[in-house]
Amino acid sequence: MAKSSQTRSATSGNKAPSPKTKATNKSVRRVPGRPPKNIPIETPDTDSLLGLYEDMLMIRRFEEKAGQLYGMGMIGGFCHLYIGQEAIVVGMQSVSRDGDSVITSYRDHGHMLACGMTANGVMAELTGRKDGYSKGKGGSMHMFSREKHFYGGHGIVAAQVPIGAGLAFSHKYRETGGVSLTYLGDGAINQGQVYETFNMAALWKLPVIFVIENNQYGMGTSVSRAAAGRALADRGKAYGIPGMQVDGMNVLAVREAGAEAMAYCREGKGPYILEMQTYRYRGHSMSDPAKYRTREEVDAMRKQRDPIDALREVLIADGVENEQIKAIDAKIKAEVTQASDFALASPEPDPAELWTDVIREGGVI
Ligand SMILES: Cc1ncc(C[n+]2csc(CCOP(=O)(O)OP(=O)(O)O)c2C)c(N)n1
Ligand SMILES: [Mg+2]
Helix, strand or coil, X not given: CCHHHCCEEECCCCCCCCHHHCCCCCCCCCXXXXXXXXXXXCCCCHHHHHHXXXXXXHHHHHHHHHHHHHHXXXXXXXXXXXXXXXXXXXXXHHCCCCCCEEXXXXXCHHHHXXXXXXXXXXXXXXXXXXXXXXXXXXXXXXXXXXXXXXXXXXXXXXCHHHHHXXXXXXXXXXXXXXXXXXXXXXXXXXXXXXXXXXXXXXXXXXXXEEEEEECCEECCEEHHHHCCCCCHHHHHHHHXXXXXXXXXXXHHHHHHHHHHHXXXXXXXXXXXXXXXXXCCCCCCCCCCCCCCCCHHHHHHXXXXXXXXXXXXXXXXXXXXXXXXXXXXXXXXXHXXXXXXXXXXXXXXXXXXXXXXXXEECCEEC
């Protein structure tokens, strides 16, 4: 097998930055709500690390608030939280370029925020309000933003995978130079359509990164009970698609692997698979009591592997003052409270909206 097709692992990215990158106390210069770009992969400076920290924390606090609002009955239907997995989407977005497209499953709020969609709009949609991204008619699993190149939000397991290859086809056909970031779960990887997609993506050398978020469970079934073979990163071997296992709890390891996969795709070499090893702290959805795993297992992951705690330690080792970290925490908390207030103040959609955005055979109603 060619060297590029072998599964490797990237787990060593959490190197402390070099001494010359001492904390500067400057605020992070970037478009709000958008992970910082163009950060050197090997030695990100402190400002860049602070940006990554802020973006992960934003997702964490947003999801906690969504969980609270669900408990209060303000969010209906399904709601799948991303808590624990933040390093993956923040790390990948930080090595992407404007114009790259993103598509994922129903565990999607973090991806939306990382793509630059507003917390106000996402929260308003979760709460079924007029100012939501789908005018309050889509909810948690059905939000899109062409402007931010976010293509959903898909409730059917693995349905987004062939569509992700389609987005890559579009990049190639239109010569945009873009890459399709197609996220899927460890449960989705066993779907037949994934392998039809791998075949076509490899055959046509499509610029797509299949990011497997292996959070150890598909609903209540552990990956060891559901998936044959050891590394999910190997699943593209038959098609010559290179794969890498990555510590998905370490945003710097995600960035290193992501940058390599991006370069491969942009050089026109075809698809790439990244298996991010991660963990979801909450149940599958808000209605899951998670009896299939022990509290000790979850606590151990939270205490020993948390991606936000790990980056905070790197920041402190790099000389960032506790006060600065506390100020970021307070700022994010205020932003999330503001998003929640905005959502709850937004009216419910007008009943006339029942007749808009509906497609029937022969055209739009
Ligand atoms: C085709 C299909 N089969 C079954 C389901 C029910 N279902 C919803 S989520 C899920 C588990 C998927 O797990 P995974 O891909 O690991 O994603 P995670 O929820 O862990 O993010 C299942 C079986 C579905 N939505 N679609
Ligand atoms: Mg899973």
